[in-house]
Amino acid sequence: MKKLLLIHGIFLSIFLLYLYDYHFRESSSSPLSQEEEGLRGEISEKYVMVTFQAGIDYWKMPLKGFEDAAHALNVSVEYRGAAQYDVHEQITVLEQVIAKKPAGIAISAINPDKLTPTINKAIDAGIPVILFDADAPSSRGDAFVGTNNYNAGLTAAHKMADLLGSKGKVAIVTLPNQLNHQERTKGFLETITKEYPEMEIVAIKDGKGDQLFSRQMVVDILREHPDLAGIFATESNGGVGIANAVQSVKTHKKIKIISFDTDKRTLDMVKEGTISATLAQGTWKMGYWSLQFLFHLNHKLNPSSEEGVSDATLLPPYMDTGITVVTKENVENYYAK
Amino acid sequence: MKKLLLIHGIFLSIFLLYLYDYHFRESSSSPLSQEEEGLRGEISEKYVMVTFQAGIDYWKMPLKGFEDAAHALNVSVEYRGAAQYDVHEQITVLEQVIAKKPAGIAISAINPDKLTPTINKAIDAGIPVILFDADAPSSRGDAFVGTNNYNAGLTAAHKMADLLGSKGKVAIVTLPNQLNHQERTKGFLETITKEYPEMEIVAIKDGKGDQLFSRQMVVDILREHPDLAGIFATESNGGVGIANAVQSVKTHKKIKIISFDTDKRTLDMVKEGTISATLAQGTWKMGYWSLQFLFHLNHKLNPSSEEGVSDATLLPPYMDTGITVVTKENVENYYAK
Numbered sequence: 001m002k003k004l005l006l007i008h009g010i011f012l013s014i015f016l017l018y019l020y021d022y023h024f025r026e027s028s029s030s031p032l033s034q035e036e037e038g039l040r041g042e043i044s045e046k047y048v049m050v051t052f053q054a055g056i057d058y059w060k061m062p063l064k065g066f067e068d069a070a071h072a073l074n075v076s077v078e079y080r081g082a083a084q085y086d087v088h089e090q091i092t093v094l095e096q097v098i099a100k101k102p103a104g105i106a107i108s109a110i111n112p113d114k115l116t117p118t119i120n121k122a123i124d125a126g127i128p129v130i131l132f133d134a135d136a137p138s139s140r141g142d143a144f145v146g147t148n149n150y151n152a153g154l155t156a157a158h159k160m161a162d163l164l165g166s167k168g169k170v171a172i173v174t175l176p177n178q179l180n181h182q183e184r185t186k187g188f189l190e191t192i193t194k195e196y197p198e199m200e201i202v203a204i205k206d207g208k209g210d211q212l213f214s215r216q217m218v219v220d221i222l223r224e225h226p227d228l229a230g231i232f233a234t235e236s237n238g239g240v241g242i243a244n245a246v247q248s249v250k251t252h253k254k255i256k257i258i259s260f261d262t263d264k265r266t267l268d269m270v271k272e273g274t275i276s277a278t279l280a281q282g283t284w285k286m287g288y289w290s291l292q293f294l295f296h297l298n299h300k301l302n303p304s305s306e307e308g309v310s311d312a313t314l315l316p317p318y319m320d321t322g323i324t325v326v327t328k329e330n331v332e333n334y335y336a337k
Numbered sequence: 338m339k340k341l342l343l344i345h346g347i348f349l350s351i352f353l354l355y356l357y358d359y360h361f362r363e364s365s366s367s368p369l370s371q372e373e374e375g376l377r378g379e380i381s382e383k384y385v386m387v388t389f390q391a392g393i394d395y396w397k398m399p400l401k402g403f404e405d406a407a408h409a410l411n412v413s414v415e416y417r418g419a420a421q422y423d424v425h426e427q428i429t430v431l432e433q434v435i436a437k438k439p440a441g442i443a444i445s446a447i448n449p450d451k452l453t454p455t456i457n458k459a460i461d462a463g464i465p466v467i468l469f470d471a472d473a474p475s476s477r478g479d480a481f482v483g484t485n486n487y488n489a490g491l492t493a494a495h496k497m498a499d500l501l502g503s504k505g506k507v508a509i510v511t512l513p514n515q516l517n518h519q520e521r522t523k524g525f526l527e528t529i530t531k532e533y534p535e536m537e538i539v540a541i542k543d544g545k546g547d548q549l550f551s552r553q554m555v556v557d558i559l560r561e562h563p564d565l566a567g568i569f570a571t572e573s574n575g576g577v578g579i580a581n582a583v584q585s586v587k588t589h590k591k592i593k594i595i596s597f598d599t600d601k602r603t604l605d606m607v608k609e610g611t612i613s614a615t616l617a618q619g620t621w622k623m624g625y626w627s628l629q630f631l632f633h634l635n636h637k638l639n640p641s642s643e644e645g646v647s648d649a650t651l652l653p654p655y656m657d658t659g660i661t662v663v664t665k666e667n668v669e670n671y672y673a674k
Contacts, residue, residue: 038377038411068640074375145653284640285653292629303405303621313659316482316622322654 039295041075041103047294048097049287050107052090053209054081057263058236058283060336062132065287066106073295075103085209087111094118098125104294106287107141108133112179115139128297132286134180142297143315145289147281149180152323153187153234156258159277159325160192160199160230163256167198168229171221173207173214173238184234184260202228207238214241222252230256236266236278243274262326262334270331280334282321289319376632378412378440384631385434386624387444389427390546391418394600395573395620397673399469402624403443410632412440422546424448431455435462441631443624444478445470449516452476465634467627470620471517479634480652482627484618486517489660490524490571493595496614496662497529497536497567500593504535505566508558510544510551510575521571521597539565544575551578559589567593573603573615580611599663599671607668617671619658626656 049066051059063079070077080097082089090110097105098121105122109115109131119139122129128142135144160170172188175181185204192199203221207214214237222228222245231246233239239259246255259266259278269275293315302314326334386403388396400416407414417434419426427447434442435458442459446452446468456476459466465479472481497507509525512518522541529536540558544551551574559565559582568583570576576596583592596603596615606612630652639651663671 038375039409040375040377065640072376072638282650282653285650288640288651289653301409303402303625313619313622314625316619316626316656317659318657319653320655320657322650 039073039299039301041073041295041299043074043076045075045103045298046078047075047104047106047291047298048078048080048100048102049290050090050094050097050105051079051081052087052108052110053085054079054083058261061283062108062287062290065284065289066291067287068284069288069291069295073291075291075295077291078102082110085110087114091115091118094122098122098127101125102127103298104128104130104291106130106132106290106294109136109139109179110134111177112136112138128294130290130293132290133281133283134178137179143293143317143319145286145293145319146321147180147323148320149183150187151320152260152279152281153184153189153232154191155187155323155325156184156232156277156279157188157191157195160188160232160256160258161196163258163276164199164229166196169200169202169225169227170230170232171203171205171218171225171228172201172232172234173205173217173242174234175209176204176206181234188232207233207235207241209235209237211237211241211244214238215245218242218245222249226251228252228255230258233257233259236261236263239275239278240265240269243269247274264335267326267331267334270326270328273328276327278326280324280326282323285321289321376410376636376638378410378632378636380411380413382412382440382635383415383437384412384441384443384628384635385415385417385437385439386627387427387431387434387442388416388418389424389445389447390422391416391420395598398620399445399624399627402621402626403628404624405621406625406628406632410628412628412632414628415439419447422447424451428452428455431459435459435464438462439464440635441465441467441628443467443469443627443631446473446476446516447471448514449473449475465631467630469623469627470618471515474516480630480654480656482623482630482656483658484517484660485657486520487524488657489597489616489618490521490526490569491528492524492660492662493521493569493614493616494525494528494532497525497569497593497595498533500595500613501536501566503533506537506539506562506564507567507569508540508542508555508562508565509538509569509571510542510554510579511571512546513541513543518571525569544570544572544578546572546574548574548578548581551575552582555579555582559586563588565589565592567595570594570596573598573600576612576615577602577606580606584611601672604663604668604671607663607665610665613664615663617661617663619660622658626658 066077080093082093087110115136116139119141123140131141131144133146172185174185202225205217231242233242246252256276259275262280266278403414417430419430424447452473453476456478460477468478468481470483511522539562542554568579570579583589593613596612599617603615
């Protein structure tokens with residue numbers, strides 16, 4: 001009987017301990033209200049990245065950044081894109097994405113004007129849209145996260161002048177319909193024209209983002225300008241095609257090539273010296289901060305107007321993700337590990 | 338005895354319930370590892386904002402943004418600053434802040450060169466530093482969050498041309514030692530010079546950020562240039578002083594003034610028409626995103642290098658927080674509510 005009472009007493013103690021513990025846990029967890037939980041979403045919240053030429057290596061880093069931010073914020077991502085370099089295909093993909101009402105869309109616009117109506121349609125449907133990599137400035141997208149492309153062209157111009165001793169004929173192979181490439185071209189052209197009087201831009205050509213087409217394009221330019229000293233490619237397929245063209249003719253092997261981005265083929269050519277330099281963009285950052293911005297918009301983390309914040313908006317209109325020059329000296333740092 | 342056994346049984350059940358509950362809580366809380374908790378810090382993590390002329394209204398919005406981000410991320414903030422417009426005082430304050438080893442520092446640099454050694458000292462001590470509002474570009478600070486000041490000057494120049502019918506003499510009253518003011522001046526000067534041949538900048542003067550000093554400065558300018566048509570003030574104390582000077586002389590009341598920022602005195606003068614326009618900066622955003630960036634640096638939320646992210650950095654070198662033109666038409670939106 002005494003023993004039973006003892007056990008009884010022990011269980012009573014445990015029960016009281018349980019009540020105490022329960023109460024303690026409640027009081028410690030109750031201040032964990034919405035406000036103090038940190039920035040955290042739901043796995044059911046889906047953010048979609050939309051690109052074009054969706055299979056190319058270039059998008060791996062933005063997508064990695066997008067996924068890293070999603071992981072940090074406990075939300076989901078989906079990757080969609082036009083398979084080809086085709087504006088109509090990208091519009092169709094974007095329409096399909098909008099129909100599913102995702103939590104937010106990050107899109108790189110293949111063509112700023114032609115994508116604008118569909119981007120605005122997403123905004124009208126209440127879906128936050130961040131432009132990354134290639135902007136559509138006349139759309140009502142919420143912000144642009146990407147390279148200052150004019151500045152990238154300017155950087156390439158100074159590097160080209162450096163390689164050529166500030167003199168000689170130079171050509172540009174670009175994508176004339178895409179705003180980011182237009183700005184790279186403009187930054188390069190204006191810098192050479194203003195600051196290097198002994199340099200001359202003799203050709204600006206459409207390489208169609210295609211290796212073989214760009215290669216043939218350069219063969220044509222070289223026929224017209226056999227004394228060409230340098231070529232700036234505003235995208236990497238063009239860069240590789242140009243390097244192949246230049247390598248195929250003995251007398252042209254000294255032509256200096258500056259390319260763009262850091263896919264493996266380009267890095268290999270920088271390493272072996274057939275491409276003198278390439279420009280690395282902050283591609284991981286594009287994806288990471290696009291998702292952060294979309295999360296902020298979706299969760300309406302706006303400044304509270306009651307407390308004296310008047311007409312303040314949440315997002316910066318533009319985030320410059322920076323540029324670095326890659327040469328033989330630092331190329332090893334840019335290979336995917 | 339039977340009753341006792343029943344009670345005994347009840348306590349036993351409660352005990353088992355407790356064990357089950359304990360186990361359940363453990364297993365449900367264990368997947369809530371670091372990775373899925375979202376972005377959330379500790380209240381003991383203290384981030385410090387450092388300014389100069391610390392008592393002026395201007396800092397209220399950046400501090401509000403800083404506090405809002407801290408609230409969202411569950412961390413603490415502290416506000417420090419030089420009481421005066423005094424570079425040595427700001428250096429002293431920054432030294433004191435560094436000595437306390439905070440989780441991060443957001444600083445607006447009164448002088449880019451003189452602050453640089455102390456900013457680098459913080460970096461060497463392992464403290465993340467974000468420059469906001471006024472950059473120190475040669476320092477090793479982690480990023481700059483603020484207005485594109487050249488662009489703000491350019492915007493002011495176009496507005497001034499608009500107000501004056503693209504002709505007439507214009508003066509600038511500025512702070513020649515502060516980088517943000519140098520760039521506003523440069524953007525204004527270059528735009529007027531390049532794009533408006535019938536306009537002329539006749540004076541660029543140091544207003545010392547002081548209302549009375551700027552007032553006297555303008556009286557002197559008007560003595561030399563009685564036909565002055567417009568004045569651009571790159572900061573608001575100057576703007577108010579200039580407006581007072583212009584109002585005090587009947588014949589000069591038509592001089593158009595463009596000022597900077599949205600403190601109450603400036604907005605009142607825009608409302609009554611003595612200041613024609615003022616430029617509003619994204620000040621809340623400066624504070625909000627500075628704290629976000631510092632949090633990311635302090636928590637080392639870098640891209641993971643194992644998974645193919647090579648040489649990728651976490652932060653953009655620069656975030657443009659934007660500018661808007663405030664006139665009589667939209668001034669009501671800018672009053673603190």
